[in-house]
Amino acid sequence: MTGPPDVVVGYDGSDFSMQALEWAMDEAELRRLPLTVTHAWRWPYGEADEEVKSHLRKAAEHVLYHGVDCARSRSAITGAAGDLYEGAAAERLVELSARAELVVVGSRGMGALARTVVGSVAGYTAAHARCPVVVVRGPGPIPVPRHRGAVVLGVTDHTPDAAIGFAFGEAAVRGLELVAVRAGHVRTAAWGTAMPLVPDVEVAAQVAEEDLLQRLEPWQAGHPAVPVRARFVTAPPKDALLDLAGQASVVVVGGARGSGRLGSVTRTLLRHGTGPVAVVPVTEGAPRAESARPGEGWARA
Structure with a gap:
């Protein structure tokens, strides 16, 4: 993808990625930048023909459509686009960071599962991205109170x-x-x-x-x-x-x-x-x- 610098957010439809999307929408509005919502998917069951895999791809398209639609309907962002990627989410976020102003990714919070997620997606992105990465941590489902701290x-x-x-x-x-x-x-x-x-x-x-x-x-x-x-x-x-x-x-x-x-x-x-x-x-x-x-x-x- 080419174009001006933008804000990139990883989105998978979960409450935690919704928190990241909210943060990314704020950043795009405040910085007057376009927003790219990216969703990664891949077939996890070994070899399969394209017709079988197409069902999972359509589900991924639906998730991405929801994220982009939220960005367009709930913000004043002038440009919100979707990016569907077949492969690892962390690798795509790092790839997009090469021309982004900021990458935003969600995290589930504390606990063993959260540490695994941080290590595989948020942590990898933060360690390898070419631009700043905001890891939005949340204690649970949205809505989350908006902090006005320093x-x-x-x-x-x-x-x-x-x-x-x-x-x-x-x-x-x-x-x-x-x-x-x-x-x-x-x-x-x-x-x-x-x-x-x-x-x-x-x-x-x-x-x-x-x-x-x-x-x-x-x-x-x-x-x-x-x-x-x-x-x-x-x-x-x-x-x-x-x-x-x-x-x-x-x-x-x-x-x-x-x-x-x-x-x-x-x-x-x-x-x-x-x-x-x-x-x-x-x-x-x-x-x-x-x-x-x-x-x-x-x-x-």
Whole structure:
């Protein structure tokens, strides 16, 4: 398929893919982009003639028609198209990501089955896509209450610039606050030879937060209307972001760095988070975000 960048959403007719479709419709409207609803199917029973397989294909066409019809009838999107694919859903989503602005996929939530689904579809897509991927997690059937919480950005020394830019853009189009979070330990300090090492938590947090705001200055200048707040949390990064995920509209993290393998924090959010997670890949040749300079020893994620 060719054409302008669009928002792509995987749809299979389930409640969870409906949640993803709702999110994708919002993104397409806010970004003023066309929407592509894709549905993948394949014959699972071995060899069969085309006439037999045609029944399954017709069922797949019906599922896709429903998704596209919902997008056209329940949104102001100027262009909503369907994409029917015979093959693996994750592979098709990755293929479409090469020219998409954003890919959206649903996830069932926590539990062993959810981890299998995340590993086979959402996780694979997030690890291999060429554009940002939003994994919309839901606790159960729709409707799901719409969150108006902040856009939360998880920041480490290796967070790609693309993730920071995506978080600012998402906060801007949705009119939300951006909360940049850095998590880690506090370096201890010795105040005298006869005194034990004592962590000055307040000083550590202030230094880390000031440094984080300084790092975000170029993006803040480009989005002056976005309220920005920096937070330093004395906890493991995965615990800090999981704690914030339930109140956030979306949590934004960096994706795989060319290996097709997501980091432990991102994998934990996809498996156990309670809200949407945006995974932003490191594009080939993109410069790495600068490491923290002032106070970098105070907080390491």
